[in-house]
Amino acid sequence: MFDHLGFPCGDVETSVAFYTSVFAPLGLSVGVRIPTGPPGAPEVVGLGAGHPSFWLAPGEAVDRELHVAFAAPDRAAVDAVHEAALAYGAEVLHAPRIFTEYHPGYYAVFVRDPDGHNVEAVDHGW
Numbered sequence: 014m015f016d017h018l019g020f021p022c023g024d025v026e027t028s029v030a031f032y033t034s035v036f037a038p039l040g041l042s043v044g045v046r047i048p049t050g051p052p053g054a055p056e057v058v059g060l061g062a063g064h065p066s067f068w069l070a071p072g073e074a075v076d077r078e079l080h081v082a083f084a085a086p087d088r089a090a091v092d093a094v095h096e097a098a099l100a101y102g103a104e105v106l107h108a109p110r111i112f113t114e115y116h117p118g119y120y121a122v123f124v125r126d127p128d129g130h131n132v133e134a135v136d137h138g139w
Contacts, residue, residue, distance in 0.1 A: 017065065018081060020130065021072030025055045027127045028069045032060055034101045035124060038093035039083050039134060041067070074128050082133040088120045094134035095122040106131060 022028040033042055040062030047057040049071060059065025067081070085091045088109070095109045104125040112119045118138025126132050 015066075017059075017068060019068035019070055020079060020081070020128070021075060022069050022128050023074045024127065025058055025069050025071050029058050029060070031101065031103065031127050032067070032069070032132075035098045035103055036083055036094060036132075036134065038090050038097055039085055041083065075130075079130045080133070081130070082121070082135045085134045085136040088136050088138070091120055091122050091134045091136050094124075098122070098124045 020028075029043065041060050042062070043058060044061045044065035045059040047059075049055055049057060055071035057068060057070045060067045060069065067083075083094075085094065091109050095105065098105055106123040106125055107121070109120060109122040111117075112121055116137070119135065120138055121133050121135040123131055123133045
């Protein structure tokens with residue numbers, strides 16, 4: 014349904030470092046950088062695993078928590094995101110487990126990003 018999604022962030026490079034470190038087990042990497050002004054100005058950065066589908070842009074921090082879930086190919090990848098989050102020093106909101114309140118087989122980890130957003134890696138176990 015969605016082609017891409019974007020988040021404004023207080024410091025694009027801090028967020029790029031977080032997402033490319035914590036979600037590297039899912040293949041998330043920098044796909045494109047778009048200048049927003051003269052050299053040295055913050056860039057808009059498109060991340061993805063193949064094509065840039067998750068965009069980080071300079072802007073005012075959103076005054077409420079946003080949520081995004083990244084698809085994981087299996088439970089091992091969810092666990093790897095959890096380990097990467099711990100190694101990065103990110104706040105883990107919910108360690109990996111099955112969340113039966115969502116549906117049987119919903120296996121996920123939830124972490125806090127640098128702007129305070131709730132981001133998740135999930136394997137649905139279909």
